[in-house]
Amino acid sequence: MTSVITGDIIKSERISDPTLWLDTLKSALTYLTKNSDNWELFRGDSFQIEIADITNSFEAAIYIKAALKSHKSLDARMALGIGNKSFTGKNITESNGEVFQFSGETLEQLKKEKVTFKIKTPNPKLDVELNLYFKLAFTIMDNWTSNAAEIVKLHLENPNMTQAALGKTIGITQNTVSERQKRAYLNEIMELNLMFKKKISTFLI
DSSP states (O other), X not given: OEEEEEEEETTGGGOSOHHHHHHHHHHHHHXXXXXXXXEEEETTTEEEEEESSGGGXXXXXXXXXXXXXXXXXXXXXXXXXXXXOOBOOSSGGGXXXXXXXXXXXXXXXHHHHTOSEEEEOSOHHHHHHHHHHHHHHHHHHTTOOHHHHHHHHHHHHOTTOOHHHHHHHHTOXXXXXXXXXXXXXXXXXXXXXXXXXXXXXXXXX
């Protein structure tokens, strides 16, 4: 069993400099997996990445969201599929299996439902529960400021770093770091991530 995130850049046609989202997205995907065969950009503004450890898949989505929203004009819709992979191709878009169907079909639903994140797994009951939590969480994340998103990204990259140390890396005070983390609801989102890990481990592994 594996996980796949399929996404697209929201209103990419309105971004005057496409290299901004391209470079930001490529950097985020490369950070999440060193194997370039595990991610790909396609159809202009769409992307797909496989996260082999399914317990880390929601955190990967948070990271992509934070990386993009660190820039004021950037954001993405993302669908997380968890399931089996029946065929491994030369690159991710040539691979096949239910996990790719789950992720791809769910992304199409997002556009109709006007939400920016959903999950689909082999367990429909789990999906209903998690998607309620995610709908609430992404209501917050969709409204992150660039400063809030930047501090979330930095925390995910350095989870054991103190607020003072985080602040030093980007030239702000510990108090400012704390304020930005609170505005991002970072603690609550990380609590949701822990709950996700436990539920996924219980129901699917």
